[in-house]
Amino acid sequence: MKVEEFADIAFAAKSMPSFGYGCAVFMQSDIVNFQRQGWRSEEILAGLADVLPKNVFLYVASIPNLAALGTRFVLQGGTQNNLAVVKAEVDFIKSSFRANGKEPEIIVHEHCGESGAIGAAQEALRLWRNGRETTVIGLEAVANIRYHTTRNEDTRCYFCKNNCLRTFIDVDVTGGQSPEHNHTLDAADRVATEEEIAEVVSNLPSLEQIHANLPPLESQGSCSTGVGHSSPSIFKAKVEPLVQIQLAPGSNKVVELPKPAEFQARKTKVPLRMGEQRLIIATCEKGTVEDLDEMKDIKADIDKVKVVNPNYVDIAARDVFRHHDVEVVSDAIPATRGLFISKATKERASQMERRRDFRVGIPRLLNTYTYAPFFNGYFASLGLKSENIIYSDYTTPELYRAGASRGAIDPCYPSKIGIAHVYNLLATKHVKKPLHAIWFPMYDVLHSHLVNLTGSNACPTVTATPETVKAAFTKESDIFSENNILYMDPILNLQDEKICADQMFKAWGPVLGVTREENERAIAVGFKSLHECEAEIRRQARETLDQLEREDRIGIVMLGRVYHHDPGLNHEIMEEFQKLGYPVFSQSTLPLDEDLLDRLFGEEVRAGLITHPLDISDVWKNRYSTSTNHKVWAAKFTARHPNLVALEVSSFKCGHDAPIYGVIEGIIEQSGTPYFSFKDLDENKPTGSIRIRVETIDYFLQRYREDIIKRRHIESNIETQLAVFEQTLRSQPRERYEMAVAGY
Numbered sequence: 001m002k003v004e005e006f007a008d009i010a011f012a013a014k015s016m017p018s019f020g021y022g023c024a025v026f027m028q029s030d031i032v033n034f035q036r037q038g039w040r041s042e043e044i045l046a047g048l049a050d051v052l053p054k055n056v057f058l059y060v061a062s063i064p065n066l067a068a069l070g071t072r073f074v075l076q077g078g079t080q081n082n083l084a085v086v087k088a089e090v091d092f093i094k095s096s097f098r099a100n101g102k103e104p105e106i107i108v109h110e111h112c113g114e115s116g117a118i119g120a121a122q123e124a125l126r127l128w129r130n131g132r133e134t135t136v137i138g139l140e141a142v143a144n145i146r147y148h149t150t151r152n153e154d155t156r157c158y159f160c161k162n163n164c165l166r167t168f169i170d171v172d173v174t175g176g177q178s179p180e181h182n183h184t185l186d187a188a189d190r191v192a193t194e195e196e197i198a199e200v201v202s203n204l205p206s207l208e209q210i211h212a213n214l215p216p217l218e219s220q221g222s223c224s225t226g227v228g229h230s231s232p233s234i235f236k237a238k239v240e241p242l243v244q245i246q247l248a249p250g251s252n253k254v255v256e257l258p259k260p261a262e263f264q265a266r267k268t269k270v271p272l273r274m275g276e277q278r279l280i281i282a283t284c285e286k287g288t289v290e291d292l293d294e295m296k297d298i299k300a301d302i303d304k305v306k307v308v309n310p311n312y313v314d315i316a317a318r319d320v321f322r323h324h325d326v327e328v329v330s331d332a333i334p335a336t337r338g339l340f341i342s343k344a345t346k347e348r349a350s351q352m353e354r355r356r357d358f359r360v361g362i363p364r365l366l367n368t369y370t371y372a373p374f375f376n377g378y379f380a381s382l383g384l385k386s387e388n389i390i391y392s393d394y395t396t397p398e399l400y401r402a403g404a405s406r407g408a409i410d411p412c413y414p415s416k417i418g419i420a421h422v423y424n425l426l427a428t429k430h431v432k433k434p435l436h437a438i439w440f441p442m443y444d445v446l447h448s449h450l451v452n453l454t455g456s457n458a459c460p461t462v463t464a465t466p467e468t469v470k471a472a473f474t475k476e477s478d479i480f481s482e483n484n485i486l487y488m489d490p491i492l493n494l495q496d497e498k499i500c501a502d503q504m505f506k507a508w509g510p511v512l513g514v515t516r517e518e519n520e521r522a523i524a525v526g527f528k529s530l531h532e533c534e535a536e537i538r539r540q541a542r543e544t545l546d547q548l549e550r551e552d553r554i555g556i557v558m559l560g561r562v563y564h565h566d567p568g569l570n571h572e573i574m575e576e577f578q579k580l581g582y583p584v585f586s587q588s589t590l591p592l593d594e595d596l597l598d599r600l601f602g603e604e605v606r607a608g609l610i611t612h613p614l615d616i617s618d619v620w621k622n623r624y625s626t627s628t629n630h631k632v633w634a635a636k637f638t639a640r641h642p643n644l645v646a647l648e649v650s651s652f653k654c655g656h657d658a659p660i661y662g663v664i665e666g667i668i669e670q671s672g673t674p675y676f677s678f679k680d681l682d683e684n685k686p687t688g689s690i691r692i693r694v695e696t697i698d699y700f701l702q703r704y705r706e707d708i709i710k711r712r713h714i715e716s717n718i719e720t721q722l723a724v725f726e727q728t729l730r731s732q733p734r735e736r737y738e739m740a741v742a743g744y
Ligand code: SF4
Pocket: 157, 158, 159, 160, 161, 162, 163, 164, 282, 283, 284, 285, 286, 287, 288
């Protein structure tokens, strides 16, 4: 079938199968299934056309409510030549307007195949008018580009442990006219054909014939290289490359052999010809060069940009796990020698002795990204050594793959990695040096900085994950007891310190010989560590925010959940933005200083719309889920701050994010703040598409910033002019001043 016939065939269908939108790979298997079920080709084509707008608007662009965009739609791109697709798009767009009763205007661009290029040309023109110069080499030169690609073991990058395979594209922009390729031949000469070379080679004289024909020793000779020599010995002839051969003995007709390739002097496993330029397609910037020193320069440049544009998502992800010196509040170990020492005292003494070498493993996931400072403080204050409080590694595809096979259920990705993290503790940390316990509490109630909430609960999936993980490691045999490891997953309320103290005491009292009083002191140290860690990152974030305001720059707020700080969950998207010069904040790191909150929310508080700057009751009624509440409040903060834009992230199969997509988008867009999203993130890291989207967003933000600066400039001009005008009026007699103010 020709693609031009698609629409005609699809329109012949009387019914069609319903494709699920999403990844094209799944669609391919859907096609096979539908064929097996007996659907005819025209029906399958109709179904494919029908799903396309869903894929574009819901899957790729994530815009469930098209009516929110306006009423005028232009369909562009070569796909619009397929009328079956156009019909599906028109039906889809119209269906979005059913609720509001409006009729959208839908136009197919009259040059839909070229409209993208027209748009690019218009943008180039705009930039040129703004003083930018083009680097385009011109269409004629483009037609002359010659290139060849190499992707094999010789192109592998060894600058980090990822050892990525790269693609080298060696480009000759001269169209074969570079000095290397450009040796012109005399009219009589030409490059020999393969047959001619073969014929000449087969007729080459034998060594005896050569000897017989050699000139006397004292005479001058010449060889086919054209280089004369007067060697006293025939065995000392100079070796030169053969560049031409006579077609027959005695003939003066010669043919040229292809010139041996000349290569550039550079350190590489893939030699680069003279006149060519190498482009390297790599996973990261460092991999775009081959030379170690060049890579170091690139890294140094990136590091410089990173220092002035902090990424608080990444900083928070590292800082919470850092150990700090805390006050040790444990009791002295009771004496066990002497008379009248009770059994309980002896037992406690031995449990306390254990603390010195007790090794506890903690999976690095979920709300541990908030509560690690609390656990670090608690354990260290009881006398555990910091090197014995061991977290699993950060999430990576390798970590996930190594341990994921035990899972029996398929929850959201942040929960699914639970098994892999516990496996990492068992298979890596425990093997290195034995662990005594794995601490994976069931987070139930969480602390929050917000007010006027209806609850402060963790997502039920978060709460239940430690139990599902436990099941995975005990369903056939108890892997924990086989390894002499205590698996501890008590429920925790981290909002109420007293309840928390009781829960921690019940968990750790019998293991480490902790008394209630000792436990309370350790709880206090834990919460102090937690609050200090949170305050410090917010203090730093405030400095960066102030700097953005001073410099009229843009920062990005990641609207996610605290475990989206995990680089393995956020796929390091934030780092890509940081490298482009955007500081990145998150829902948990935004500053809470009173003056700032008053500037952003003060008017609404005074108008009685909210009770407090940290109140979200105006936008979100079901305020019981802590991480959802924090995300909603961060959206409000971002919407009100002129230097911030929103970047929403969510995980695949998250049941809590779907209901608030519209709320978050609504809050942000109501203020005219740019909103972007990376939704349904899972174990697959689509590096290429992430890069493209990041670059597109960056381009948009550059224009957004230009507009902000222009607007501020205009506003400040108007204010200056008004001030001058007011001054002029005030200097005039009162009557005229009053008339002018009254508008006469
Ligand atoms: S391309 Fe980047 S990520 Fe890949 S090995 Fe090289 S430095 Fe590491």
